[in-house]
Amino acid sequence: MISKYRDFFNNSFSEEKYSDFLKSLNAGFPPIPFRVAETPVFIPADLKQKLVDAGSEIIKLIKRPDFKQLTDGSVPAEWNVPNENDHPHFLTFDFGVCKDPNGHLVPKLIEMQGFPSLYGFQLHLAQEYKKCFNLPDNLSPLFDGVNGPYYIELLKKVILGNCEPYEVALMDVDAPDQKTSIDFFITQKYLGIKILSLTDIFKEGKSLFYQDGDRKVRLKRIYNRLIFDEVTDRTDVFKSCFDPREELDIEWVTHPNWFYRISKYTMPFLKSEFVPESLFLKDLKVIPSDLENYVLKPLFSFAGLGVIIDVKKEDIDQVKDPENWILQRKVNYEPAVKALSDGVKAEIRLMYLWPDEGEPILCINLARLSRGKMIGVRYNKDFDWVGGTVGLMEQ
Template sequence: MTANNRQTFNANFSEEKYHSFLKLLGKGYPEITFRVAESPIFISADLKQKLIAAGEEIIALIKQDNFKELTQKAIPTEWKVPNENDHPHFLTFDFGLCKDEKGAISPMLIEMQGFPSLYGFQSHLAKNYKKAYELDSNLTPFFDGLNEESYFELLKKVIVGPHSPHEVVLMDIDAPNQKTAIDFFVTANKIGIKILSLEDIKKEGKQLFYTQGNEKIQIKRIYNRLIFDEIAGDTSVFDNSFDPREELEVEWITHPNWFYRISKYTMPFLNGQFVPETRFLNEVEAIPSDLENYVLKPLFSFAGMGVIIDVKESDITSIKDPENWILQRKVTYEPVVESPSGGVKAEIRLMYLWPEGEEPQLCINLARLSRGKMIGVRYNADFDWVGGTVGLMES
């Protein structure tokens, strides 16, 4: 982490500035319903290079010719969607910040997804941190020489593609009321697409439509933000709209199958200095004697639900479907971010865009601060200097 930026930020920090920042961040948008942290993370050049290297190791696996074969069982039969494309359009990799054996800050992989995250909001967040706290204009959340303008051009290229923006819709179950709705609105403002709830979309034959005024508009592409795990098998949500598992004349950005292919399921196939030991539970021949150093995770869960942190042997032996669980060596987060009341743990998400016919490109990041047992917002409700944030680097 960069000590000078941190020291300067903390010396000038005040609760009044934080509340002014939050007001500026939310101006013109619906209320932000998740906690945004008091501070960004300042990423050093050394940590930046480690993050890039860690991401490249994962990309190499995903680009293997046999990747689809390796991950065929990752997709639950009941949620398989037809017409899958060759690669995901979004990749997000979560890394906990730890100390390596030499005492240096190093990233360790926690989770990964072939699914979009807060691609619109993170740029908006970084810009408002810089403005509200009067940070150095040289600081950026972007990688690979991107700036706000070129980043949103690339995002539009990936999401809208050759279509007109009105033919492309951002879809979720109840989109305007999702916790991450501000991301939807920032994205729509920047690239011109429509935000629709599932029930706003109607099917005629194999085609999908929405109405705007008296006009019926065919949907050519769906920027999909619907996660099947969130509806917990309740397919009645499709009754007044359409079922994504049907044969449809629509393009998916990104195709729902990639949510499963690139996930906790992928981690046992990885190894390297930035990846903790991870095995499918049904392939664990002997239960480790040091279970306190492991965490047990269900393959099919959302936002950390079902994870067992303090694993006991009885937890393992009582599982009826071990093929749907992984046993992973715990990652020990280092409290690397210095707050006015002590060290805070941090996690950084690398966010890639993968345009059709091109290579995946590392673009921007998301970060989270935590004092709780787990990183997620629900585990940090009673603390300050926690929540969603962004990493800033010297450009």
């Protein structure tokens, strides 16, 4: 979007460079199973400021004293985990890049989560784009006031807390086999923590342990990457290890309840120029006459599963649990990223770190490029210049 960098990048791009970039990006790690786009996004200063402003407005809501009261209905009773803390350690807000009536690029909120994202991988990704495509040093994926060393130290502070690295584990169901495992390995490289699958952990009393060779090691803190939606039909996985819903002597980073509190459930409470009109389906009094301008989203799903893009009246009539759905006005993405032949739509994720006894800090970003109806793998098969990427900004 910053034309001088876009023109330079496109004019010097080649498939050979892209192939070399992917090899360098993946060197020393298991193969990356998701598509990494051919290009970064060059975020201009005015759009960057609007993203910062939009994120600040959302954080005002999250920091309200009554926020937990507002979102009590978001945590399913069957997945409510004890000992919830005061705030999430991670915040991620996804914005579609759109165009306002005056032709200016503006962010529109699509999704939000109080859950980790690719905090390790995104820094690595930006460094590889810059190195392999000879991009200037003044371009960075980090926001004002944050540089690389400070970012790594802040990541350590948030994830390790007061613990030693061996007392902290990044945990997921089958951690090494997850699609995002590249982020797990890079995070391990930065922080020195263990990567454990759920079944690598066992319980004695209220304490959790893992086996490191002949040594039994007590876990004090879990960097949680387990999304309960992924194990809704596999609750047997807890039988041989531990059940997160029990009273345990463990610190969560971040506590699992925040995945639900800060989610699509939060969007109807937000009133902002950067947030499309959203309401709980249970509160819908009259079905809009222009349903083609709305999407219907289940509250408890991820990666776009269950979203109805082309909504019809019968779709609403067939919903048996309207309290678990929202109706949201469609966001019209602008194909603002110039590929070699045409424009590509972009989504930018703001990624915050929120240390214990501290304030949320906007650190880094993630971007995704799309040519399909939605941002996501299943909507962008067989396209080029799509997939995961990062936004670079002038410093």
